[in-house]
Amino acid sequence: MRAFELVEPATLREAAASLGADDSTIRPIAGGTAIVLMMKAGVFRPERLVSLRRIERRHAAIERTAEGGLHIGAMATLTALEHSADIRAAAPVIARMLRNHSNVRVRNVATVGGNLAHADPNMDMPPVLIALGARVTTISSDGERSIAVEDLPAGFYQTVLKPNELIAALEIPAQHARRSAYLKCTTRAAHDWPTLGIAVSLGDNDARIVISAATERPMRLTAAENEFRDPRKAAEAAADTVKIMPDARGSIPYKRQLVRVYVERALRAAMEAAS
Amino acid sequence: MSETVRTIRFTLNGETRTAQIEPHWNLVDLLTRLDLFGARESCAQGLCGCCTVIVDGTAVSGCLHLAAFADGATLSTIEDSHGLDAVQQAFIDTGALQCGFCTPGFILMTRQLLAAHPDPDDDTIRHYLAGNLCRCGAYAEIIEAVKLAAKRPKA
Numbered sequence: 229m230r231a232f233e234l235v236e237p238a239t240l241r242e243a244a245a246s247l248g249a250d251d252s253t254i255r256p257i258a259g260g261t262a263i264v265l266m267m268k269a270g271v272f273r274p275e276r277l278v279s280l281r282r283i284e285r286r287h288a289a290i291e292r293t294a295e296g297g298l299h300i301g302a303m304a305t306l307t308a309l310e311h312s313a314d315i316r317a318a319a320p321v322i323a324r325m326l327r328n329h330s331n332v333r334v335r336n337v338a339t340v341g342g343n344l345a346h347a348d349p350n351m352d353m354p355p356v357l358i359a360l361g362a363r364v365t366t367i368s369s370d371g372e373r374s375i376a377v378e379d380l381p382a383g384f385y386q387t388v389l390k391p392n393e394l395i396a397a398l399e400i401p402a403q404h405a406r407r408s409a410y411l412k413c414t415t416r417a418a419h420d421w422p423t424l425g426i427a428v429s430l431g432d433n434d435a436r437i438v439i440s441a442a443t444e445r446p447m448r449l450t451a452a453e454n455e456f457r458d459p460r461k462a463a464e465a466a467a468d469t470v471k472i473m474p475d476a477r478g479s480i481p482y483k484r485q486l487v488r489v490y491v492e493r494a495l496r497a498a499m500e501a502a503s
Numbered sequence: 504m505s506e507t508v509r510t511i512r513f514t515l516n517g518e519t520r521t522a523q524i525e526p527h528w529n530l531v532d533l534l535t536r537l538d539l540f541g542a543r544e545s546c547a548q549g550l551c552g553c554c555t556v557i558v559d560g561t562a563v564s565g566c567l568h569l570a571a572f573a574d575g576a577t578l579s580t581i582e583d584s585h586g587l588d589a590v591q592q593a594f595i596d597t598g599a600l601q602c603g604f605c606t607p608g609f610i611l612m613t614r615q616l617l618a619a620h621p622d623p624d625d626d627t628i629r630h631y632l633a634g635n636l637c638r639c640g641a642y643a644e645i646i647e648a649v650k651l652a653a654k655r656p657k658a
């Protein structure tokens with residue numbers, strides 16, 4: 229890695245102001261687990277990194293909202309989520325998913341904001357958050373806005389965030405009687421990156437079914453959602469319609485077969501899950 | 504290069520230290536320059552745990568952790584010891600190492616594991632240590648060592 233300038237502002241607002249409006253060599257750094265890897269690989273060569281490590285501590289808080297949902301600061305670590313009693317009560321699927329996510333040391337430092345801004349299409353948490361109907365609140369010199377997690381990825385490693393826009397918080401709505409499940413298929417070890425991830429959130433009259441690690445970005449499988457009452461039919465509809473992107477972990481026919489198997493299993497798991 | 508050098512202050516294995524660092528250094532770069540070689544970079548991608556360092560009480564992969572983030576922190580490495588503790592002794596007694604390259608990381612992670620789960624079952628041990636790789640394949644003995652350490656009184 230080459231030398232660069234590191235700044236450590238004390239507030240989120242200052243951090244946003246330290247980012248360039250259209251300079252791709254200036255990036256925020258949170259846990260650093262993704263961006264340091266990209267720097268080591270030479271795919272990202274920063275002139276300046278803006279560390280979020282010293283911003284106000286409230287941006288790492290996990291809180292239950294009055295409506296029964298969750299407000300999670302962008303700097304909350306995955307370990308904090310994994311062990312939070314509020315998460316276990318309001319969205320237990322997140323805690324279950326995290327047990328098989330990366331490893332203890334990565335979870336100890338990786339943050340919610342960094343996880344969502346990274347926009348790697350092969351991740352475990354984004355599909356779960358999309359299924360739960362989560363949104364992020366962002367801040368930039370233009371002010372604040374709210375973006376559905378579903379709309380955050382703009383493609384392969386790309387988001388709709390502007391270069392000087394920071395994720396401030398994640399908002400997960402109250403799930404009421406909805407039941408959720410996430411199934412991760414790995415081909416080498418249980419904690420590996422997913423070869424396929426399927427997240428399901430089931431209501432009385434609808435289902436949200438989200439695919440990860442097989443398409444250009446995590447996305448809802450609407451053809452399967454329309455057949456949600458019959459898991460077998462839903463799985464066939466998903467396999468017939470999904471546009472798969474192959475990678476080192478699986479070819480198109482292999483991943484298509486995994487979709488056929490895992491959409492059915494994930495729907496059945498959600499049906500059996502406690503709400 | 505020199506214009507980006509910064510001075511950081513931290514506690515290392517109980518001693519207050521200062522160091523001049525470059526912003527792109529990671530914790531392993533910092534520690535090796537201080538003649539500490541227990542945390543070693545192997546996979547360099549956060550996967551194997553050979554570079555494990557305890558920062559403010561939590562385990563991190565030194566290979567992905569900027570040295571600049573150590574400013575104001577308390578670091579503990581495998582060198583932070585006064586004689587062998589129960590975990591180290593259990594690794595020796597069960598033969599849970601061959602070349603020993605992975606051992607500092609496994610010992611540090613096992614201490615964290617036992618602090619969180621004093622009497623772990625196999626499943627808990629496997630999950631917790633899934634991010635540590637032993638190229639010599641001493642996994643069966645490592646799990647035995649963790650269980651043995653759990654049974655022994657803490658020093």
Ligand SMILES: Cc1cc2nc3c(=O)[nH]c(=O)nc-3n(C[C@H](O)[C@H](O)[C@H](O)COP(=O)(O)OP(=O)(O)OC[C@H]3O[C@@H](n4cnc5c(N)ncnc54)[C@H](O)[C@@H]3O)c2cc1C
Nearest residue numbers: 258259260261262263330339341342343345351352395549
């Ligand atoms: C060994 C290893 C194993 C892994 N295994 C898995 C796995 O099994 N499943 C999985 O899903 N993922 C896995 N990951 C990826 C991991 O989830 C991400 O690296 C992590 O979530 C990124 O969070 P961070 O805080 O470290 O981000 P950083 O590396 O700090 O940042 C990532 C990106 O987000 C930007 N950014 C950071 N914070 C903000 C913010 N608040 N607002 C806007 N932009 C921001 C940065 O500029 C950068 O572009 C693994 C990673 C490693 C190293």
Ligand code: FES
Nearest residue numbers: 545547551552566
């Ligand atoms: S060298 Fe850091 S985890 Fe392998």
Ligand code: FES
Nearest residue numbers: 601603637638639
């Ligand atoms: S003892 Fe050789 S790598 Fe583990």
